[in-house]
């Protein structure tokens with residue numbers, strides 16, 4: 028069952044049209060300004076919060092989209108919630124910041140107005156979207172080196188290859204928001220990596236190069252690491268075509284991701300304790316005791332654990348977790364060495380999109396952002412642990428491999444793999460995880476301990492939409508409604 032079981036998209040697997048959703052979301056309205064959002068929510072230091080408070084119903088661990096959604100939904104059910112957050116800010120793997128005078132996102136950024144939960148939240152808080160400006164050109168790999176294509180040529184070359192890669196997905200993901208709906212068709216398929224599927228297709232080297240950069244980066248470095256069914260599910264939710272798939276990198280929230288999160292927090296009014304990394308969660312009788320690394324214990328009737336799956340193994344759970352949760356914790360779902368880098372360069376190269384073939388560059392995906400007074404901002408993605416994102420020469424060389432020579436003014440990066448509170452970036456399931464772990468990780472771990480994370484969403488796993496979906500489901504589970 029999905030968190031939004033009555034949602035048309037969930038029932039039929041069809042997407043509403045973008046025009047309908049943009050209209051509903053009030054795409055030009057902007058009720059939440061970035062400035063007010065950055066001012067932040069109510070804050071309680073560890074010392075001022077009454078750890079034994081008998082009026083507290085739930086503790087939510089983690090103030091990312093999943094945790095904040097769960098807190099808001101529990102509050103809507105009349106529950107008192109305390110959020111314990113390890114960092115000094117909200118947002119987790121989303122982080123609205125400033126670089127080269129522009130508002131930038133250091134983590135999750137783009138939302139698709141047809142993503143069901145994003146659509147509802149945009150409308151609820153009258154948050155507008157900003158569309159990326161069009162590209163000048165696409166630099167794509169060929170056997171003779173990088174070549175410039177017009178965006179129309181580039182997409183016309185890649186689209187049919189993706190269609191081949193995901194052939195059959197209309198059947199095996201008949202309802203892509205309920206990925207196990209055709210579990211009968213998925214048992215064998217889910218064991219395939221994207222590399223297995225590419226090998227089956229026997230594409231020409233030129234054709235393979237055009238798409239294996241994407242299959243590799245999303246998987247975490249090598250196409251052999253990621254499950255075919257993960258990318259195929261994203262493709263299916265995006266409407267089973269390249270236009271929908273490309274649109275997942277088209278819109279940003281005007282007030283930044285922090286704008287939506289802050290609006291949610293203003294509604295949830297939880298107590299938030301920052302700088303409070305949790306070390307253990309112990310269920311005992313009709314209470315759960317949550318102890319921070321600093322040794323302070325908070326208790327409540329129930330706990331929603333809304334930290335990334337890759338972090339689960341750093342928290343001691345009593346009683347131990349069920350088998351599927353233990354397996355997910357040891358295998359991990361977030362891509363290990365994910366790094367996002369902002370590059371500020373002098374004018375000259377314009378708005379180009381760059382993509383390398385698998386193994387072709389330490390920064391295999393490169394996207395233009397805004398102009399600045401001095402030049403142009405770009406954003407790159409890397410999963411190469413050897414890349415030093417502070418080293419201008421290394422970054423320049425990585426971009427040269429895509430076919431562009433940049434005059435770099437400044438760099439700013441966030442290494443999500445090295446960050447102890449994420450231990451990885453976007454979620455991307457490994458072969459077998461959907462069919463072996465999912466039926467169980469979607470459920471409660473114990474009567475009083477529930478998990479929420481964009482890493483274990485039914486729909487947009489690895490996206491903000493998925494984190495919201497998971498937070499909604501966790502609140503229902505924790506409140507005994509499912």
Ligand SMILES: Cc1cc2nc3c(=O)[nH]c(=O)nc-3n(C[C@H](O)[C@H](O)[C@H](O)COP(=O)(O)OP(=O)(O)OC[C@H]3O[C@@H](n4cnc5c(N)ncnc54)[C@H](O)[C@@H]3O)c2cc1C
Nearest residue numbers: 089091092093113119120135136137305452480481490491
């Ligand atoms: C580089 C990058 C690019 C991405 N791009 C997109 C995109 O364009 N569009 C999109 O929709 N999604 C994107 N994503 C994915 C999206 O950001 C995530 O799916 C989503 O933010 C996950 O939310 P969450 O609440 O599940 O987890 P998180 O955001 O990770 O939140 C978990 C929270 O738990 C806290 N925490 C961790 N350990 C502890 C502890 N021991 N005690 C207390 N608190 C703890 C963390 O500090 C964090 O605040 C991207 C992710 C990355 C990394």
